[in-house]
Amino acid sequence: MTPQHWDGMNLSDAPAGGPQHIALIAHDNKKVELLQWAEFNRATLARHTLYGTGTTGTMLEYELGLPVTRFLSGPVGGDQQIGAKIAEQVIDLLVFFWDPLEPQPHDPDVKALLRLANVWNIGVACNRASADLMISSPLLERGYRPQRPVVPERAWEAVPRTA
Numbered sequence: 001m002t003p004q005h006w007d008g009m010n011l012s013d014a015p016a017g018g019p020q021h022i023a024l025i026a027h028d029n030k031k032v033e034l035l036q037w038a039e040f041n042r043a044t045l046a047r048h049t050l051y052g053t054g055t056t057g058t059m060l061e062y063e064l065g066l067p068v069t070r071f072l073s074g075p076v077g078g079d080q081q082i083g084a085k086i087a088e089q090v091i092d093l094l095v096f097f098w099d100p101l102e103p104q105p106h107d108p109d110v111k112a113l114l115r116l117a118n119v120w121n122i123g124v125a126c127n128r129a130s131a132d133l134m135i136s137s138p139l140l141e142r143g144y145r146p147q148r149p150v151v152p153e154r155a156w157e158a159v160p161r162t163a
Helices: 028-040 054-064 078-087 107-119 128-135
Strands: 021-026 049-053 068-071 093-097 123-125
Touching: 021 028, 021 054, 021 078, 028 054, 028 093, 028 128, 049 054, 049 078, 054 068, 068 078, 078 107, 093 107, 093 128, 107 123, 123 128
Parallel strands: 021 049, 021 093, 049 068, 093 123
Antiparallel strands: none
16 A cells, blocks of 8 residues: 555655755753764754754754754743744754753743744654654655645735824
8 A cells, every 4th residue: 555645645656855954952851862863863864954952953963963053052042043943934843852850941932932833833843752753754755845824914004003
């Protein structure tokens, strides 16, 4: 039986797509786990465009020898920079190994980042199991592009002016 995407597209007939743009983020207690996961998946990640926040991006670039577009550290704006790239429809996939057992001083930024990923309908992997499933999906290599929300232009001219 030929595998199919949910919309009926025959995956084996779909053209290979370009690289996906993948953001990689990890809280301090999850950085080693993300690095181990990324090392195991290095060959796959090498075919894509990678982004990272602060220390995580630097660590991945140094340890994997792959180029990573790096942003600020999460607590000082990096999460928001990644969120902006999601809203600009640059980022296709977010791998964010966050620590649910440790309070984070920038928790509102983390929630905003995850909210934007949901609004813009991009894949989010929050742990090794979900990251394994996403990176091994045949859709990744087929240039999968999620359905994005339609955001109409605002008709500012239609707003009555007050004197």
